[in-house]
Amino acid sequence: MRWSELFIPTLRDDPSDAEAVSHKLMLRAGLIRQLGAGIYSKLPLALRVQRKVESIVREEMGRIGAQECRVPTLQPADLWKDSGRWESIGEELFRLRDRKRADMCLALSAEEAFTSIARFDLQSYRQLPQIWYQIQNKLRDEPRPKSGVLRSREFTMKDSYSFDLDFEGLDRSFALHSQAYSRIFERCGLVATPVEASSGIMGGSESVEFMVFTDAGEDWIVVCPGCGYAANLEKAVSIPAAIEDPDACGEIEKFPTPNVRTIEELAAFEGGAAPERQIKTLVLSIDGELALFLLRGDHELNEVKVAEETGTMDFRPAHPEECRDALGAFPGSLGAVGVTHLPVYADSALRDRRGMTTGANEDNFHLRNVDVARDLAGLRWVQLRSSEDGDACKSCGHTVRLHKAIEVGHIFKLGLEYSESMGAKVLNRDGKEVPIVMGSYGIGIERIMATAIESHHDADGIRWPVSIAPFEVVVCPIRMGDEQAVAKAEQIYTDLCSSGFDALLDDRDERPGVKFKDADLIGFPLRIVPGPRSLAKGCAEFVDRHTGETVEIALGDVVDEARRRLR
Numbered sequence: 001m002r003w004s005e006l007f008i009p010t011l012r013d014d015p016s017d018a019e020a021v022s023h024k025l026m027l028r029a030g031l032i033r034q035l036g037a038g039i040y041s042k043l044p045l046a047l048r049v050q051r052k053v054e055s056i057v058r059e060e061m062g063r064i065g066a067q068e069c070r071v072p073t074l075q076p077a078d079l080w081k082d083s084g085r086w087e088s089i090g091e092e093l094f095r096l097r098d099r100k101r102a103d104m105c106l107a108l109s110a111e112e113a114f115t116s117i118a119r120f121d122l123q124s125y126r127q128l129p130q131i132w133y134q135i136q137n138k139l140r141d142e143p144r145p146k147s148g149v150l151r152s153r154e155f156t157m158k159d160s161y162s163f164d165l166d167f168e169g170l171d172r173s174f175a176l177h178s179q180a181y182s183r184i185f186e187r188c189g190l191v192a193t194p195v196e197a198s199s200g201i202m203g204g205s206e207s208v209e210f211m212v213f214t215d216a217g218e219d220w221i222v223v224c225p226g227c228g229y230a231a232n233l234e235k236a237v238s239i240p241a242a243i244e245d246p247d248a249c250g251e252i253e254k255f256p257t258p259n260v261r262t263i264e265e266l267a268a269f270e271g272g273a274a275p276e277r278q279i280k281t282l283v284l285s286i287d288g289e290l291a292l293f294l295l296r297g298d299h300e301l302n303e304v305k306v307a308e309e310t311g312t313m314d315f316r317p318a319h320p321e322e323c324r325d326a327l328g329a330f331p332g333s334l335g336a337v338g339v340t341h342l343p344v345y346a347d348s349a350l351r352d353r354r355g356m357t358t359g360a361n362e363d364n365f366h367l368r369n370v371d372v373a374r375d376l377a378g379l380r381w382v383q384l385r386s387s388e389d390g391d392a393c394k395s396c397g398h399t400v401r402l403h404k405a406i407e408v409g410h411i412f413k414l415g416l417e418y419s420e421s422m423g424a425k426v427l428n429r430d431g432k433e434v435p436i437v438m439g440s441y442g443i444g445i446e447r448i449m450a451t452a453i454e455s456h457h458d459a460d461g462i463r464w465p466v467s468i469a470p471f472e473v474v475v476c477p478i479r480m481g482d483e484q485a486v487a488k489a490e491q492i493y494t495d496l497c498s499s500g501f502d503a504l505l506d507d508r509d510e511r512p513g514v515k516f517k518d519a520d521l522i523g524f525p526l527r528i529v530p531g532p533r534s535l536a537k538g539c540a541e542f543v544d545r546h547t548g549e550t551v552e553i554a555l556g557d558v559v560d561e562a563r564r565r566l567r
Contacts, residue, residue, distance in 0.1 A: 001471075001503075001504055001505070002504075002505050002507045003474075003504060003505065003506040003507055003508050004507050004508055006044060006045075006504075007030075007043060007044055008029075008030040008043075008044070008045060008518075008522070009030040009033075009043070010028060010029060010030045010518050010521060010522070011027060011028040011030070012028075013028075014028065015027050015028070018148065019146070019147065020146075020147035020148060020150060020216045020450075020454070021216060021453065021454055021457055022147070022148055022149075022150065022216065022449075022450035022451070022453040022454050022457075023147050023148030023149075023150070023450075025453050025457060025461060025462050025521070026046065026148055026149065026449075026450065026453065027148070028461070028521060029045065029461060029462060029521050029522045029523070030043055030045060030522070031043055031045050031046035031049070032046055032148065032149065037145055037153070038142050038145025038146075038151070038152045038153035038154075039152065039153055039154055040148065040149055040152055040154075045470040045522065046449070046470075048470040048471070049449050049464070049468050049469070049470050050156065050445055050446070050449065052467065052468045052469075053188060053445055053448050053449060053468050054135055054158075054445060056184055056187045056188060056467065056468070057135065057158045057184055057443060057445070058135075060180045060181075060183050060184045060187075061131075061133050061158070061160065061180060063180065063183075064131065064176040064177065064179075064180050065131055065176075066131040066132065066133045066160055067130075067131065067132055067133070068132075068133055068134065068135075069114075069117075069132045069133065069134050070134045070136060071107075071110050071113035071114060071117075071134060071136070072107075072113070073106055073107050073136060073137055073138065073139065074104060074105075074106060074107075075104065075105055075106075075107050075112065075113055076102065076103070076104055077095070077102070077103030077104060077105055078103075079112040079113065079116055079422075080093075080105060080112055082112070082421060082422045082423075083111065083112050083115070083418055083421050083422055084421055085111075085112070086103075086105075088313060088314075089108075090313075091141055091143070092108065092140050092141050092142065092143075093105055093106075093108060093140075093141070094106035094108075094139050094140075094141050106139040107138060107139070108138050108139060108140045109138065109157075109159060109440070109442070110134065110136070110159050110161070111161070111414070111418050111438075111440055112418070112422070114132055114161040115161075115418045115419060115422045115424050115438070116422065117132075118130075118163055118419070118424045118436060118438075119419075119422055119423050119424035119425070122163060122424070122426055122436065123426055123427065124426055124427050125165045125426055125427065125428050125429055127426065128163055128164055128165045128169070128426065128436070129162065129163060129164045129165070129169050129172075129173060130162070130163040131160055131161070131162045131163075131173060131176075132160065132161050132163075133158060133159065133160030133161070133441075134158070134159060134160075135156065135157070135158045135445065136156070136157060136159070137154060137155070137156055137157075138154070138155055138156070138157045138159075139153060139154050139155075140153060140155070141153060146218075147216065147218070147450075148450060149446035149447070149449065149450050150216070150218070150406065150446075150447060150450045150451075151218065152446070155444060155445075155446050155447075156444075156445040156446055157442055157443065157444060157445065158442065158443040158445060159440065159441065159442045159443075160177065160440075160441045160442075161438060161439065161440055161441070162174075162177070162438060162439040162441070163424075163436045163437075163438055164436070164437045164438075164439075165426070165428060165434070165436075165437065166437055167415070167437055169437060170413055170415070170437045170438070170439055173439050174206075174411060174413055174439055177411050177439070177441045178194065178208065178411060181194075181210055181409045181411065181441075181443065182194075182210075184409075184443065185210060185212075185408060185409070185448070187467050188448050188452060188465060188467060188468055189452055189455070189456060189464075189465025189466075189467060189468065190212050190408065190448065190451060190452060190455060191212060191213075191455070192210040192211065192212050192408055192409065193210070193211050193212075193213065193221070193223075193230055193405075194208045194209070194210055194211075194230070195208065195209050195210075195211050195221055195230040195231050195232055195235075196208065196209075196230065196231035196232065196235045196236070197209040197231070197232040197234065197235050197410065198232065198234045198235045198304045198307075198308065206412070206413040207410060207411060207412040207413065208410070208411050209232055209407050209409070209410050210407070210408050210409035210410070210411075211230075211232075211405035211406065211407055211408070212405060212406050212408055212451050212454075212455060213403045213404070213405045214404065214405065214406055214451070214454045214455060215404055216404070216406065216454045217403075217404035217405040217406045218404075218406065218407075219232060219233065219404070219405050219406070219407055220232075220233040220402050220403070220404060220405075221233065221236075221402065221403050221404075221405045222236035222238060222387045222391075222400050222401075222402055223400060223401055223402075223403055224393035224395065224396065224398050224399075224400045224401075225398060225401065226393060226396045226397075226398025226399075227393060227395050227396040227398065229393055229394070229395050229396075229400070231387075233302070233386055233387060233402070234302060234304035234305070235304070236386075236387040236400075237383055237387065237394050238387040238388075238391035238392060238393060238394055238400050239391055239392040239393075239394055239397075240296070240299070240349050240385070240388065240391055240392075241390070241391070241392075243276050243277070243296075243353070245353055245354040245355050246354055246355045248354070249354045249355040249369045249370075249371055250369050251369060252337065252367050252368070252369050252370060252375060253367065253368050253369050254360050254362075254365055254366070254367055255271060255365065255366060255367075255368060256364060256365055257269055257272070257333075257364055257365060257366045258364045259364070260272070260332065260364070260366070261331070261332030261333075262332065263275050263278055263280060263297045263298070266278060266297075266357065266366065267297075272357065272366075273297075273356075273357035273368070274297075275296075275297035275298035276296055276297060276298045277297070277355065277356055277357060278296070278297030278298075278356065278357050278358065279294055279295075279296070279297065279335065279336070279350065279353075279356050279357070279358035279370065279372075280294065280295045280296065280297045280299070281293075281294055281334040281335050281336060281358060281359055282294075282295070282301055282317070283317070283318040283322070283323050283326070283327070283331070283334060284306070284315050284316065284317060284318060285315060285316050285317075285318050285322070286310050286312060286314070286315045286343075287310075287312050287314050287315070288314075289343075290318055290322060290326050290342055291310075291342055291343040291344070291345060292334075292336050292339060292342055292343070292344040292345065293306065293344075293345045293346075293347075293384060294336055294344065294345065294346040294347060294350055294376075294379075294384075295347045295349070295350070295384055295385055296347065296349050296350060296353075296385070299347065299349060299384075299385040299386070299388075300385065300386045301384055301385070301386075302383075302384060302385060302386040303315075305382070305383055305384055305385075306384065309345060309380075309382040309383070309384070310345075326341075326342065327339070327342075327361045328361045328362060329359065329360070329361045329362050329363045330363055332359070332363075333359040333360060333361065333362060333363050333364060333365060333366070334359040334361060335358035335359035335360060335361055335366075335367060335370075336358070336376050336379075337358065337360075337361075337367055337370060337375050337376060338361070339361075340377065340378060343380065344376070344378060344379050344380065345379075345380045345382050345384065346372075346376070346379040346380065346381055346382070346384075347382065347383065347384040347385050348381055348382070348383060349385060350372055351372065351381060352372060352373055353371075353372045354370075354371045354372070355368075355369060355370075355371075356368075356370040356371075356372065357370065358370055387400065387402070388402070389401055389402040406447065406450075406451045406454065407444075407447070408443065408444060408447050408448055408451055409441075409442065409443045409444070410441075410442050411439070411440070411441040411442075412439060412440040412441070413439055414438040414439055414440050415437060415438065416435045416437065416438075417438070418438055419435040419436040419437070419438055420435045424436045424438075448468075449468070452464065452465060452468060453523075456523075456546075457523075460517070460520040460521065461520050461521035461522065461523055462521065462522060462523030463523050463525075463545050463546050464523040464524070464525060464545075465525075466525045466566050469502075469523065469524060469525050470522065470524070471502050471503060471504040471524050472501055472502045472503065472524070472525055472526065472562075472566050473496060473501055473502070473503045473504070473524060473525065473526040473527070473528060473562055473566065474503070474504045474505075474506055474519050474524040474526075474527050474528070475489050475492050475493045475496070475503060475504070475505050475506065475527075475528045475529075475530070476489075476506045476512075476515045476516065476519060476527055476528070476529050477489035477506070477507075477529075477530055477531075478512040478515065478529060478531045478532075479531070479532065482532065484535060485530055485531065485532065485535060488530040488535055488540070488555065489505065489507075489530045490505070492528060492530060492540060492555075492558055493505040495558065495559050496558075496559060496562060499559050499562075499563070501559075501562060501566070504524070506518075506519070512531075519545075520545065523545060524545060525544070525545050525546065525565075525566060526542065526543070526544060526545065526562060526565055526566060527542075527543040527545065528540050528541070528542055528543075528558065528562070529541040529543065530555075534552050535555075537552065538554055538555055539552040539553055539554055539555060540552070540553055540555055540558055541553075542561060542565070544565065
């Protein structure tokens, strides 16, 4: 194609409202334009990149026997009510009514739609296994869309669904997808690490995220360099540094703490306690019922673990008045000593701690010398805290580290989550009706594009991996009035195209500096420049975008050299 015929609206300066590198460069390179908060139009170059990513995805899904389908984004609420997600998913689901006042939604995933097909059209084990997938627009009402297409409200997903007779079959389908995903990300120029993850609103027994480590990441990953353990912070379990307790402690003592409401204030209060010697008491409303959650004072509550331990996502912090009515004090003076009428969940880091300080359930008073085993009864021991950098690995004891990362793919073992609730069953070999065992597997197409930019860029712009670059090579004649240079550029461009290269001819009447800056900004892997000096030697100049290497190649060897560098 010719540059003069393409719409490539490049910008010279970074947009003021863009923070992530990929957001800035996609705007500057003329790939996207914002239509609204978290809503982006993809321009021609972005769509070319997207199509190449989708082609790789289709090839690898085909290798594992997946069949492409397409289900609507607009779906009736009845499907989601059958699965239970109409009630369990919150405001992130777009809901609407049609002209007949029937409830509808704009799907953020397609478990219900594909399970609906399975429950009507799969009757026998002889039809299994099946893997169906689609590449389709999804919508999610993000409360805080940010970072351009990394977290937007409309996005493109490859989502696939496996249907097996038993859990052994699910294990095979899960492994096939894991291998396919690794190949997809590698072919797209990404180093993606599989990590343990929470299943969240998708449900199921096990899930794995594929994460690319980058400072632009919105997730934190706990990694052990000793044994290779890796997990999303929402899922990770690690061992905090040990705290030395006294061999024994005296009787509980109540002491006044006027106007002390926080962990920090109690640590600074004369006669108070350091955060690691405090018991933090949080009161949550779980499905409308109050419960206490206890952690070490210097640890943070992990809400995903709360959901996993309680089996519900319907929880919130209790209102101050609710705390007073249930426990006799407002937040800041709360504790679990003597509490028997409410459920009390305790993080495992508090097990057997002595000499601790906690609220007295009386405003402006605390208790010291608390022995957890002696003074707190009926505790439900669970994992509540978020892992921290410097914790010990639960498996090998090595020190774990936290890294920022972007999620580019997520695979779930749904099991019977949807097939039982929606009635998707088949007859097994014994003629008995059994629920289908399912898996769900997603890849964010735009996320691959943006993450490739986060992983491959420099001060001048994008450095696309060859496999997904909008064009593999750009030919830049630098003197459009020079007939010889123009003719040679046209010949090089024609030869490249006829040899199967995805080439672009920059036929604009612009200064060389403008052409080169635009080429570097957009990130074409190879720039070929037939300039006066190189043509005088019977050569053209090759500029490698990734290495910055510049060499002169004989005109007769241009195609072979491009093939060597790009294929």
